[in-house]
Amino acid sequence: MQHIVIGAGPAGVVAVEQLRKLNPESAITLVGDEPEPPYSRMAIPYYLIKQIDEQGTHLRKDADHFDKLGIQIQQQQVTAVDAGAKSVTLSNGTTMPYDNLLIATGARPVTPMIPGVESEGVYPCWTLSDARNIVRLAQSGKAIVLIGAGFIGCIILEALATSGADVTVVEVEDRMVSRMLNDTAGNMLKQWCQERNVNVLTATKVEAIERGSGDRPLRVVCDNGNAIDADLVITATGVRSNSDFLNGSGVNVDQGVLVNEYLQSSVEHVYAAGDVAQGKDFSTGGFNVQAIQPTAVEHGRIAAHNMAKGHQHRHRGSVNMNVLDTLGLITSSFALWMGADGGDSAEVCERERYRYVNLQFKDDVLIGASTLGLTEHVGVLRGLIESKLRLNGWKKKLQQDPTRIMEAYLACTQAVGHNAHVL
């Protein structure tokens, strides 16, 4: 039995480990196209602020980890998949046969359609190699324009701001992190950034990146007529699945590789996991690309199980959730944070102290939440959502005070009694 896993991110790495556990005898190959050992993109922002070294980004710290598990690592790009022949072609021209194939190739940054985006000094921030460029160029006295205030844009802001550079963020949407935060929270985050000397332009589109005049080599022209001189331009305008190599393979691709509840693609013996997979969503029951770490891990684990043992393990859907640290302000979002038809909500907002909680209910069940400035017990929001716990009277209490999420969980899950020792 030969398992091939393409992609050495979290989904791929978890999958090969799980495959090894379940199929001790089979041959397992992990194919990755980046030169470094498998690493985590989640860690890149911390590498940028020099909190960790490169090794700190590695998914597995033991250099011999994959050797010890008998997993073969191929540093190659997969150029084609032949589903009929059950083989993959690598960039060095060789082909490898498989019994089961897992596509875990993740995503790559979308290059925005802006004239001049190919200029020198314009970088995405996605790979370790991108990060090294940014570390080299982001210095005190330099001017940086960050195009895109989404998740990636925000998470690297601290690195850019602490470098001492002059930072401007340009976001086409009317608020920051529009996929995680509503107007209220998104604009609180903007205010937070501006108070920390990061210039944030929302509802602003970059029309062109031109050659600069004077000291700055670049000039970012916006649709409001303003132009910003810059030494470095970083694009963070979203990612898309890495699935071009599947063209002609018969594997159906929409936003990502289409999979069923077993993480199997439209083709037998081909599975997909992680950011490349259009997997099942816990809240909607529909299929979408979540592109988050916990979902990647869950996919990798379940896909591997189904590859190794047959289709025993049904994916009940992952909760779409995220946590983000923007210049020290923590935001999080869970599942249907924007609410659902026929549901109701609760919200608290304290602007001056940067605290915000938004809860969404359907009947007396929590179905979504987003928070700003909250770091204590946020995970219980996931628990309340995923367990579909009936809140009964606690829904009303949460509507009065949405910060009492932990109390609601405890009150609804713990067997209660009173003072056995005094009464």
Add this chain to the structure above:
Amino acid sequence: MLQALKLEPEKCTGCLQCEMACSYENEGVFNPAKSRIKVFAFHDEGRFAPYTCTQCDQAWCMHACPVEAIVVNAATGAKEVLESVCVGCKVCTIACPFGTVNYSHDSGKVIKCDLCGGDPWCAKACPTGAITYVASDDTGLERMRAWAQQGLPSAASFAAPTEKAVQTYNRAS
């Protein structure tokens, strides 16, 4: 025999000795705000509930960690944060469905209960027996976990946690 923390809210009086013991053991300061165990108050009902990580089998936090910063202590079964490895990405704080992994602004890392290496100070400090450290097959413990985990996906077909060397502790006593 592994042991686990057993929490019995009906015995809790809300004195917060556990929170002080925890924060002192872990941070060298009496500071409920830095405790890994928290006592929640229910004024109207007149009761209190101590709560912390149950070291659940699913180990959501550990599996969500992108950099292997959460490991199992083979001696205690505790899922421990390796502070030197944690990058502070906070993914575990949203992954833990019990809300028991928290981010610490001061350290830039996450903090969670580590059973104090097998001698949990909260249990030692609790004056009423609301927090005890018992054999993990204690029936009350099973009931407590079953309650806490109702509705969540059934246990673990995760890869078994790989055994790590027992951490060395530099503790106050």
Add this chain to the structure above:
Amino acid sequence: MAWANKVLRVNLSDGTVTDEPLNMDWARQYLGQRGLASKYLVEEIDPKCDPLGPENKLIMTTGPLTGTMASTGGRYSVVCKSPLTGAIACSNSGGYIGAELKNAGWDMVIFEGKSPRPVYLYIENDHAELLDAAAIWGKSAWETDKILHRTHQDPQLRIACVGRSAEAGCFYAGVINDLHRAAGRSGVGTVMAAKNLKALACRGTRGVGNIKDPLRFLQATEEGKRVLRENAVTGQGLPQYGTQVLMNVINEAGAMPTRNMRETQFEGAHSISGEAMHEPRKSDGRPNLTANAACFACTIACGRISTVDKEHYTIQNKPQYWGNSGGLEYEAAWALGSDTGVDDLDALTYANFVCNEDGFDPISFGATVAAAMELYDLGLITQAQTDGIEFKFGSAEALTQAAELVAKGEGFGKDLGLGSKRLCEKYGRPELSMTVKGQEFPAYDPRGIQGMGLAYATANRGACHLRGYTVASEILGIPEKTDPLSTEGKPELVKAFQDATAAFDSSGLCLFTSFAWTLDDVAPQLDAACEGEWSAEKLLEVGERVWNLERQFNLTAGLTSKDDTLPKRLLEEGANVGPAQGKVNELGKMLPHYYEVRGWDSDGVPTSETRQRLGLA
């Protein structure tokens, strides 16, 4: 160290907040909390000032052990000049606010002047600011707590505030913290409201870390907890029955002041006792008591959490009172019950809820109601004054309506808010006021417990059980039994209790530990935590110094030895029943000797030798 070494000074007149280092020279002499804040007060205000004027200051203060793992190390005190007595006031409270203040990095907050408009102080660690209190002024303490939690969106925020009674000028309004703990006595809340200061909202996440010898401290506190656990009172009696464990004990001793101290035993004592709080009610089958609760760091947990029967007349259709809240302590049960002749447990519990909700002292309130009932009984007050209420001894309705009126400061509630002394003076019978220095008695009749008569007469804040609790010795035999009906040795006993109590109160610990602990148990904990050397002898000396400092304040304020006395009733009318039947309190036999033991002259003034010995010269 254990001290945070930082004081927050709030000038309400100017609206400024500034920080300054704690005066460590004074800390070494006065330790903290009651002692140290009294020292600040003595140094900073004119004892003759108007207690409700801007010249008075109000100090919220912690002790060195506040916020630590020492059992009961969560106390704080409010210190100022009292409007009720004109003497120095220090009211001590538990709950969580004291530890929170310490965790935020402050030893004490000194409020001075008077704000031109209602404000509250918000503290988050180093950050402190005065905020507009328009939204909470005119609200009860409970509503204030709720509104501030909502405003700041922080469930961990701890709040101390005044209720409507304080705003209305009730002379015995307290400062309520954590919904049902109170710095209750002597009108400290009245002073706070007079400064247009509605609340302190505090959040502290810094912690208390500068312990001198951490390992020794943990050992010493652990040993202290063991002693508390193994002691019958602190290990069993208080957790199970709270201070209400005393109701039947004191009644049997014939020292249960009843119906404005006309009588010394209450026939309804059992119905309002700690035991009764455990018994299922006839109406709904549930006991009054739901649970016991602890203050911060307390391993005793004497606090009562109670409910009132939903069908009880007091709370029908009032769902805001259907939940659990702070239940009856012994003093409240006595004052609201025995002293008014009311034996309806749920009515007392409701009245107690109202005292907490609007922040007034149930002891002074109950005793004032009792005095009003006697005036009514004598025809000196009629329904014309009482808003039509039949103000008869034993009337639960009169009691609970009175509580509601005092809470809002309306109608007859204004008269009742004067306190017993001013009320009885107003209606021409000052001798019917059961007070010392204007402050109402607590629940121990000094005819049946002789030492308490001396303790009441000489207490620096007026009649008070928490300044020299010789009941411990005379009734409970702690540390050794003395005869409650004898005056023999009582001056020495009272002095010893007073000085030790002052030391407990200055440490950040709860006085209730002293049922089990002596200063020999406290000293190792303080010594391990605090800079310097702290022995039991030194603590006793601190206690004596604090006592004499307070005394000097009072003397300068204009009080004299004539104020060291008891109401005529206790000195001349014999106890009607019980073991002390026929006995009066023999204060005259004890007081002169007490002055001698104290090193005071025959006018009760500390001699220069005494002052020098204590470093007060």
